[in-house]
Amino acid sequence: MLYQSTRNKNLTATSTQAVLHGLAPDGGLYVLPDLKALSFDWRAALAQDVRGMAASVLGALLPDYEDMPELVRRAYDGKFETDELTPLVKVGDDYVLELFRGPTSAFKDVALSMLPQLMTAARKQEKLTDEIVILTATSGDTGKAALAGFCDVEGIKILVFYPDQGVSAVQKAQMVTQEGSNVGVCAIRGNFDDAQTGVKTVFSRVENENLLAGKGVRLSSANSINIGRLAPQVVYYFKAYADLVKQGRICLGDPVDYVVPTGNFGDILAGYFAKELGLPVGTLVCASNANDVLTEFIRTGRYNRVRPFHKTYSPSMDILVSSNLERLLFYVSGGDDAKIASLMAQLRETGEYQVDDAMLSSIQTQFWAGCCDDKATQETIGKVWKDCGYLCDTHTGVAWTVAQQYKKERSGSAPVVVLSTASPYKFPVAVLDAIGEDASSDEFKVMDRLHDVTNVPVPKQLASLRSRAVRHTDVIDRETILDYVLEKVSRKDWF
Ligand SMILES: *Cc1c(COP(=O)(O)O)cnc(C)c1O
Numbered sequence: 014m015l016y017q018s019t020r021n022k023n024l025t026a027t028s029t030q031a032v033l034h035g036l037a038p039d040g041g042l043y044v045l046p047d048l049k050a051l052s053f054d055w056r057a058a059l060a061q062d063v064r065g066m067a068a069s070v071l072g073a074l075l076p077d078y079e080d081m082p083e084l085v086r087r088a089y090d091g092k093f094e095t096d097e098l099t100p101l102v103k104v105g106d107d108y109v110l111e112l113f114r115g116p117t118s119a120f121k122d123v124a125l126s127m128l129p130q131l132m133t134a135a136r137k138q139e140k141l142t143d144e145i146v147i148l149t150a151t152s153g154d155t156g157k158a159a160l161a162g163f164c165d166v167e168g169i170k171i172l173v174f175y176p177d178q179g180v181s182a183v184q185k186a187q188m189v190t191q192e193g194s195n196v197g198v199c200a201i202r203g204n205f206d207d208a209q210t211g212v213k214t215v216f217s218r219v220e221n222e223n224l225l226a227g228k229g230v231r232l233s234s235a236n237s238i239n240i241g242r243l244a245p246q247v248v249y250y251f252k253a254y255a256d257l258v259k260q261g262r263i264c265l266g267d268p269v270d271y272v273v274p275t276g277n278f279g280d281i282l283a284g285y286f287a288k289e290l291g292l293p294v295g296t297l298v299c300a301s302n303a304n305d306v307l308t309e310f311i312r313t314g315r316y317n318r319v320r321p322f323h324k325t326y327s328p329s330m331d332i333l334v335s336s337n338l339e340r341l342l343f344y345v346s347g348g349d350d351a352k353i354a355s356l357m358a359q360l361r362e363t364g365e366y367q368v369d370d371a372m373l374s375s376i377q378t379q380f381w382a383g384c385c386d387d388k389a390t391q392e393t394i395g396k397v398w399k400d401c402g403y404l405c406d407t408h409t410g411v412a413w414t415v416a417q418q419y420k421k422e423r424s425g426s427a428p429v430v431v432l433s434t435a436s437p438y439k440f441p442v443a444v445l446d447a448i449g450e451d452a453s454s455d456e457f458k459v460m461d462r463l464h465d466v467t468n469v470p471v472p473k474q475l476a477s478l479r480s481r482a483v484r485h486t487d488v489i490d491r492e493t494i495l496d497y498v499l500e501k502v503s504r505k506d507w508f
Pocket residue numbers: 119120121154155237274275276277278279280281329330408434435
């Protein structure tokens with residue numbers, strides 16, 4: 014089975030090509046038209062350890078790769094705090110799936126450890142001799158996870174742009190101390206939108222004006238619309254399910270509900286993929302913060318991005334256009350590429366669209382949605398710490414709050430798994446404040462204080478940040494990103 018664009022079934026690609034290209038040529042997202050038709054042996058996958066599960070799931074979703082078990086081994090060996098990669102922890106009556114035990118303490122590590130392996134192997138299999146330069150604009154978590162993932166990977170370089178006024182002190186320190194001979198980090202004067210718009214302009218001008226022709230270099234992106242970032246996330250839904258069976262909480266075949274703190278809709282869409290591959294997923298609960306565009310969409314079928322943008326304590330979920338939703342629309346429309354092209358054109362031109370009743374009813378039988386503000390999130394963090402002795406970050410706090418809303422409305426017997434996407438030490442100010450302590454100090458002191466008060470270990474890569482040498486000091490204006498990229502690309506050695 015070939016990949017195809019969500020907007021045009023004639024634009025096809027193998028899985029290795031889809032990973033290399035990222036986006037389809039018409040701006041659509043690459044999808045396999047029928048996941049059920051893969052006839053995935055989900056029972057056999059559940060019987061394996063997490064690496065075996067990963068090799069099976071990735072092998073099914075990305076069938077053109079020659080040696081998936083080896084790629085999985087290289088991606089994860091020695092990089093995570095635990096061999097389990099994503100441990101499941103019982104908290105109160107529910108479960109927390111910890112996705113933040115990787116090298117940068119955010120869930121993006123699960124995918125961005127794997128993507129460089131998938132890109133390198135695709136480059137080899139496709140016999141591509143061009144060097145790949147990854148460009149990424151980041152609001153914090155993605156940039157660092159991508160830098161760590163691509164650090165010293167052969168044949169690939171990476172440039173990360175972050176807004177100088179838009180990331181936390183910890184996030185900035187994580188990026189500017191990044192080691193490796195193939196990495197670059199540069200601040201953009203402005204906010205995240207300035208950085209993102211600047212990078213998008215580079216992609217389109219390089220493409221339209223053929224600015225890299227004959228230079229032996231091509232640009233690519235580590236953005237979450239790449240299928241190579243989505244596929245690795247399907248694995249932890251299986252892992253959590255297998256753990257619940259092992260613990261005797263459920264029998265094989267019983268449903269499990271998953272609650273997902275959602276931004277770009279990649280994490281929760283991976284749960285939908287798991288379900289299509291046969292895993293007995295019950296309800297997928299989409300949790301949002303004050304940016305509640307997805308809550309409204311799942312409840313009404315109307316997507317409307319024309320609304321105020323709220324800056325919250327869960328910044329990785331501050332988003333108005335959730336790109337990966339397009340893939341879900343494709344599947345629930347029965348693969349109607351013309352319809353998806355038309356909905357996306359409406360979104361671009363008017364800022365909104367409405368799906369038909371059949372699509373909405375398919376979404377509502379599989380998804381439930383809720384949202385909460387910063388105040389409720391902090392109350393939850395305080396309460397979970399006080400009642401259960403479990404410290405969670407702000408994104409997880411949103412998900413936990415929505416999980417309780419969901420349980421109130423639909424009391425069932427299925428276990429509820431809350432996906433936890435970041436270490437509390439990545440957002441120490443909001444977390445310390447939430448457990449009732451004074452957080453009015455610099456972020457690193459607050460981190461120490463959070464540790465003194467809770468005794469929860471600080472991830473070692475965050476604890477050591479203060480003593481690391483700063484390696485990246487460039488700061489530029491958004492208008493000069495293209496010149497900056499072209500100059501960098503023309504240089505062979507970056508360090
Ligand atoms: C990226 C991110 C999310 C949102 O995930 P999506 O796949 O974009 O929906 C949630 N929490 C954290 C900490 C993140 O970094």
